[in-house]
Each structure stands twice: as structure tokens, then as C-alpha cells.
Amino acid sequence: MTALREQLLSVSRRLSELGLNRGTSGNASVRDGDGFLVTPSGMTVEEMTPRDMVWMSFDGKAQGGRQPSSEWRFHRDILQARPEVGAVIHTHATFATTLACLHREIPPFHYMIAVAGGDTIRCAPYALFGSQALSDAALSALQDRKACLLANHGMIAVGRDLDQALSVAVEVETLCEQYWRALQAGEPQLLSDAQMAEVMEQFKGYGSWKQD
Numbered sequence: 001m002t003a004l005r006e007q008l009l010s011v012s013r014r015l016s017e018l019g020l021n022r023g024t025s026g027n028a029s030v031r032d033g034d035g036f037l038v039t040p041s042g043m044t045v046e047e048m049t050p051r052d053m054v055w056m057s058f059d060g061k062a063q064g065g066r067q068p069s070s071e072w073r074f075h076r077d078i079l080q081a082r083p084e085v086g087a088v089i090h091t092h093a094t095f096a097t098t099l100a101c102l103h104r105e106i107p108p109f110h111y112m113i114a115v116a117g118g119d120t121i122r123c124a125p126y127a128l129f130g131s132q133a134l135s136d137a138a139l140s141a142l143q144d145r146k147a148c149l150l151a152n153h154g155m156i157a158v159g160r161d162l163d164q165a166l167s168v169a170v171e172v173e174t175l176c177e178q179y180w181r182a183l184q185a186g187e188p189q190l191l192s193d194a195q196m197a198e199v200m201e202q203f204k205g206y207g208s209w210k211q212d
């Protein structure tokens with residue numbers, strides 16, 4: 001068993017412990033050689049072992065006895081289109097999904113939005129789960145970003161590795177909760193383009209959020 005299989009399983013467990021994933025919803029992938037490992041279809045994290053992680057080639061062929069997650073297409077397409085991305089996390093986390101059901105793009109209401117790579121977190125239009133249309137919509141919403149919402153579905157977070165993708169996913173869910181709460185009390189005041197440019201500049205030299 002490779003260390004990557006263990007890491008993919010451990011991130012899947014963390015997503016469940018953090019409440020970002022429940023049951024069999026949500027999935028994750030990590031680049032592995034000339035393909036990638038993706039979590040299996042229809043298994044809870046409690047049932048999964050490192051051996052159950054599914055290796056796939058970029059032409060979409062799976063190895064081993066398990067079926068890959070039904071969402072393998074967008075994992076494949078993101079890893080293929082974005083060479084700087086090493087890992088992809090998809091969740092139906094409650095607050096991100098709540099805003100995705102409202103088709104809300106997250107505006108720069110808080111400076112930490114820059115963690116997702118820009119001054120907004122876009123919401124990709126609705127398409128059937130597992131479809132090529134959903135993958136195309138996600139890739140487009142992820143342009144110059146490390147995260148996006150998927151309308152009536154959930155969110156995607158990416159990173160150079162699994163740890164960074166997990167950090168982005170946790171931060172996006174936190175931002176979505178804060179934005180949702182602020183909306184209950186009124187219309188949040190947004191940061192200006194100049195203020196966000198200043199934040200992006202500051203982030204360049206700042207630890208794990210370093211833009212790369």
C-alpha cells in the first residue's frame with residue numbers, strides 16, 4: 001500500500017470528523033504518478049481501507065476491484081487541466097451547500113475569501129452529478145480559484161496536496177457559515193477591489209495560504 005492511499009483515507013476521515021462529509025456523500029482524490037487515486041463509490045469512511053482507494057488513469061480507466069466515486073470525472077478533469085493542483089476535495093458541507101442551493105456567489109465580505117485564490121467564490125450552474133456537464137461547469141467556476149460552489153449540490157476545494165485542499169475546504173465552509181449568518185442580520189459590507197488586492201499581496205508571503 002502506498003502512503004498516498006493512507007493519506008487519502010486519512011483526509012476522508014478528517015472530513016467526516018469535521019462534519020464536512022456525512023455518510024457516503026463527498027469524495028477526494030490525489031495525483032499519483034501518471035494517474036490519480038480517488039475514493040471509492042458507495043462506501044462510508046468507516047468501511048474504507050487504503051486498499052479500497054481506486055487508481056485511475058487520465059483516460060478514465062479504473063484499476064482494482066472497487067468502483068471509483070461517481071464524481072470521478074471532475075476529479076480527473078481538474079487534475080488534468082491544472083498541473084499545479086495535486087489534490088481535489090468535494091463535500092456537501094452544510095453551509096456551502098445552503099448557499100449553493102441559493103445559487104449565491106460568495107462576494108468579498110471577509111478578507112479570508114482570498115484563500116480561495118481571488119475576491120469571489122463562484123457558484124457553478126447546476127448539472128447532474130457525475131456528468132461531463134458538471135465537470136465542465138466546475139472547471140470553469142474554478143478558473144484562477146482554489147474553490148467553487150456547485151449549484152444545488154455542494155463545493156469543490158483544491159490544493160497542491162491533500163493537506164492544502166483540506167485547509168481550503170474547511171476555510172470555505174467557515175466563510176459560507178459566516179456569510180450566511182451575516183445575511184440573516186442584513187446586507188454584509190463588501191471589501192473594495194483595492195482592499196482585496198492588498199490582501200492578495202499580503203497572502204503571497206503568508207504560510208500555507210501562499211499562492212502557488
Ligand SMILES: [Zn+2]
Pocket residue numbers: 025026071090091092129153154
Ligand atoms: Zn457530490
